[in-house]
Structure formats: structure tokens, C-alpha cells
Amino acid sequence: MTVTLKDIARQVNRSVTTVSRALHDCADVSPETRDLVKYTAAQLGYAPNVVAQRLQKQRTETIGLILPHHGPRLSDPSFGDMLTGVVDAIAGAGLDLLISSAGDVPDETPLYRQRIGSRRVDGFWVVRTRCHDPRIRYLIEQGAAFVACGRVMEAWDFPYVDVDYKHGMRSLVQHLCQLGHRRIAFVTGWSDLTSVHHQRQSFVQSVSELGLDDDPELIVEGEMSQHGGYRAAQVLFSQRQPATAIIASTDLMALGVMSAAQDQGLEVGSDVAVAGFDDIPLAETAHPTLTTVRQPAYQMGQLAGQMLAALAQGRPITRPHVLLEPSLIIRQSTNLDLWL
Amino acid sequence: MTVTLKDIARQVNRSVTTVSRALHDCADVSPETRDLVKYTAAQLGYAPNVVAQRLQKQRTETIGLILPHHGPRLSDPSFGDMLTGVVDAIAGAGLDLLISSAGDVPDETPLYRQRIGSRRVDGFWVVRTRCHDPRIRYLIEQGAAFVACGRVMEAWDFPYVDVDYKHGMRSLVQHLCQLGHRRIAFVTGWSDLTSVHHQRQSFVQSVSELGLDDDPELIVEGEMSQHGGYRAAQVLFSQRQPATAIIASTDLMALGVMSAAQDQGLEVGSDVAVAGFDDIPLAETAHPTLTTVRQPAYQMGQLAGQMLAALAQGRPITRPHVLLEPSLIIRQSTNLDLWL
DNA sequence: TTGTAAGCGTTATCAT
DNA sequence: ATGATAACGCTTACAA
16 A cells, blocks of 8 residues: 555665665665665655654654634634744744644643643744743743744743734824824733733833823723624723724724724714724725734744744754834824825 | 653553553553553653554544645635634544645645655545545545545535535525616636635526626626725726626625725615625624625534544544535625614 | 664554 | 563664
């Protein structure tokens, strides 16, 4: 059925060892043998049994991703982009990506433990870091190979790729301030997430520095989805003194906010300004188009993938700490006069 | 470093064989030995080396997904949902999902060949089938285990999960006809895709049966994304006698169509009706909300995953051909008066 | 230049 | 009830 080294060896009247060496282009095999072996292998349609190779090499050439129970959903566009970046990068290095889901388990460390112990993967890609992330702590303790998309609050040294949310938030608040807004709200996700934490911190600081309204009611936490954004916005609109501008943690939330505003009969971009984070494709085709802080999701994934490949193959990581600068994309949702 | 059977065997003064049997709860091992072995294993933090198990068992317990070069993108929401369904179902059966990308290669069969030959996976999940799909042909020829999300035009017998696009399209055209539309356009994806083919066939037939305008100009092919929908709609709006209703192959395309209409100064839901396929979350929060043919993406993935698990574990597939009925979700984009 | 033998960690077969 | 032995397919000392 399936072709093995033994089959080739029999055919060319050599030992399995010689065949193996010939296929690996070892110097100590005669050119004739090498050519013969390669020819025969090709003809027989030989493909090495990677499982056997892995057992021998004690490497799985596989990167694991355990989807955390607190999201992101595979159906979130920006996460999909990041995933594509990782898949492309590690596939280019001959590695596989193994996806599993944490399900409803609150503590994911046993899953990581299990996959390390059973030598299922060479390293992990960790997404959606939390401020004090037990996964990161565990992986560092174990000396496991991993790359995170996101930082933690502790001053631990581990390879990561992240976005400078503080910078992004600052430029967004400044933009809204310049447009004359004094009362800016922040519709945010679960603040245990490091990204959200940074956004929030920077929001509070920027608002204070610019002397804007710093009413704590203006910060509303919700689920990181359109529905979460929608509901949070409803809360905001029901306040005695509603905000004139709303920033959301993600574009999906921002689209929910826009939706809620429009359902209130408000015109987004004039009656109320709305902005998000990510720059998903929909941001550009929404009506009005959505002002946002663009994050290079694909590139982040790609970088993480390259770092993981280096790690898995024992090469040093050239830049273990990458902080990408996001850029403010001004569109109609904060400035309806804008002609795109 | 890592604990193996040998370590346990040494510790409990038994052979590796006995330890293995004890851990597998074989009947022919004494209760004392069994308990001792299990206790020791737990204490040492033993986890079986899956690579070794796989080499021995000649099974990888892994399902492969090779992302076709013609999409879908990982960032498409409906595909993400389906992927989640597969991951959940497969993980529940103790299997892994291996993702790789076909890159720019026009013919993917070598990739399948390579993964079969190297025994990397036990089976494949095939997505986005084409009318005459070389991947399906190849996998059938090879006798490989796989489940497809989508059918082909040939009368080949293979396990699949698909949606009854024809039915969905018919109900959509009927709905628009009842609203008084005589000139309905279809903004479609690459018609080599079986799903698109079925939609198109049903569109033409429904239009003809209902006696509506069957101008071939009303069918415009474009990229299956918002931009593709946007551009195709621009073509439609520039026609001498524009359509009064536009159906798109996917919700993303439909959102692009809505965008283009709005940029033309048209009011979607009154000046022009727009409808899509999928029912992604954004369909419900778009403005106006989007009429669509709902497809149970997560459920499709889940079913495919269950079938794959059965296949991989040598169990028979109870229902190898599943055709799910989509349902028409009427919203404002075809009927602005509608209060959701 | 080639072959022999051992080993990766596990499971299955056959003795005892 | 337990253990020796072989096997899964491959790589790599070491020997010839």
C-alpha cells in the first residue's frame, strides 16, 4: 500500500540506511546510488512517514493553538486575518498548526500541560493575553516554547507581538477632541484583557490630559461583539447627559454602537461620533464608513508565525518583543462631511 | 525530563508491557499492580507520547484542512462559524485539526497526495467544492477518507454536508416577486463553485417560472467579498434599465451592494431591495438590516466534524449525505417598512 | 561507499 | 498475572 524506505531499499538492492542517506543528500553516498534511489523513490511515489520521523527526531514540527474560552471567536474577521498570517508563516517553514478549543473550562493550563506532556506540539501560539495570564505564567515555568500575541502586566520576559494600544487610543481621543467633543464615552470589552486594559488606561489618561469630561459613567463594559456594542450603547444613550462621541474597543463593537445610534434616530457622524479599533473590511463599507485605529492583524500573525518557526527549529529569535504602531484612519463616522 | 512508560516500569518494578496494560485497564493485570501503576503514573505526571502511539497504531488521529486557493478566507465570518463547528465536533472525539494553506498553487492535489503519502492525517475536510472538483476526484480515486462541505456536479458517492441553495434562492426570488419586483439582478461569485452554480441555476429558473425579466445583463459575476459586491453593484447601477432588486451570493457581497446603492444616493429597502445568503451577525445589525437566506454554518461544520470523527475511528457514517434546508429571514433591506 | 545495529515510545503477540 | 520480543518507519553512531 504505502511506500516505505524498505520498499525502495529492496528495489535498488541497498540497505535502508543507504536509501535514507541518499534521500538526505549525504556526502558519503555515491552519485549513482543517490540518483538511482531518488529516481526509484519518485517512481514509487515515496513520501516519508512524518510520524516515524517525529518519533525519531523527538520533534513534532507542529505549533499548537488552544482557543481560549474568553474568545476570540474564529468568526471575528480580525482574528481570522491574524490566523491567516500565522498559517502562512509557519507553513512556509514546514510547520503545522494544530487547533483545539478550550471549551468551557475556566482554567486552560491543564490543556497546555497535556499537550506538552504528550509531546503533541513543539510550541504554542497564545492569543488574547490577560493582565495576569496563568497560561503565560505556566508556559514560562515549564520552559515551554511559545509566542504570544499580546503582553501581560508583569515584567516577564517572553516573546510577543502586540499593538501599541495606548498610542492608538491617544490619537483617537485627540482627534475627537479637535472636532470639539468634550464628552467622550468608551465602550469596552472585558478589562481583564491586556489590550482592553491598555486602551482603558490610555483613554482615562488622555481624557484627563485634555481636560475632557471624565465621568466614570462614560465607560461601559460589554461583550466584545456587535451585540455587546449595541447594548452598551443603549446604556449610554439612556443617560441624562449622553456622550457626543463613542469609542469602542473593536470595530465589531463599534458597528453595534452605530447600529444602536441609528435605531435611536441619531445620525452617526453628525449627531454622534463613533470610532473603533481594528479596521476590518466592513469598516470601510459601513454606512457611514467607520473611523478606526488600524491594526495590522495579518502582519501580527505573520510575525508571530515567524518567531514560532524560529523557536521550533532552534534558531534564535531576532526581535523577541515587537510592538506595532497602529494608525488612525479617519472616516465618516466621526466626520460626516468627509468625502471618501 | 519527560516521563515514559519505562520510567514508571522501573519505579514499580514491573515490565513496560505490564505498565502499558495497567494503564489501559486490561483485565489480565492484578488490581494491586494496576493501582500502583496508575498512582505512580499520576505522581510522575506521565502523559503518553502520542507520536509513538500513532506510529504503532498507524493512525494520526488528525483531520486535515487544506485551504483552497480560491477562498474562503479565514476572516469570512460564516466560514469561521463553520470552522468552529468542525473544531468542536472533532475535539470532542479526541481528534486534531491540522490547517494548511494551498497558497497560490492552482492544483491542490499534490498537497493532498503529500499529506496522504506521509500519513500526516487520517482524513480531510474539503471546503468550497467546485462543480468538477479535482480534489474530490483525487480523494475518491485514492480511497481516502474525507467529508466535503458542498457537492459536485458528478453523481459520485461521497459523504457531504451541503445547503439546499436552490430552495433558498427560490424562496428569495418569490419573496421579491411578491413585493412587486419584475427586474431582479443576481450578484454572484465565481460560478465554478457548486454553491454558486446552484444558486444561479435556481435564480434563472425561478425568474423564468415567475415570468420576470430574464435579461442576462442582470447577472454579474464578482469577487466573493464586500468589494466584489460593491463593484458588481456599480455595474448594475450604470445600466440603462437598472434592477429594482439585487440578490447576492453571500451576505458580505450583499453588504457591498448596499454600500454601493447608498453611495448612489439610493435608499436600500425602498429605492432598491437587497438580499444575501448566510445570515452573518452583521446582517442583523446593518442599516437597514439585511434580508438573507440563513445557512446553519456552525451546524454544518459540526455535522461534518462528526462524520469525520466516525470515519477516522472506523465507525460507519449514519447519514453520509446531508442537505440542510436554509430559511428565509426577511428584514428591512427588502422591506423598509418592516419594524424589526 | 555501504551495511549493521540500536534506539525513539508505544502496543500486540506469544510465552510463561 | 507478567514478561520477553517484535514491530511501527525512520535516523544515526559505529563498523566494515
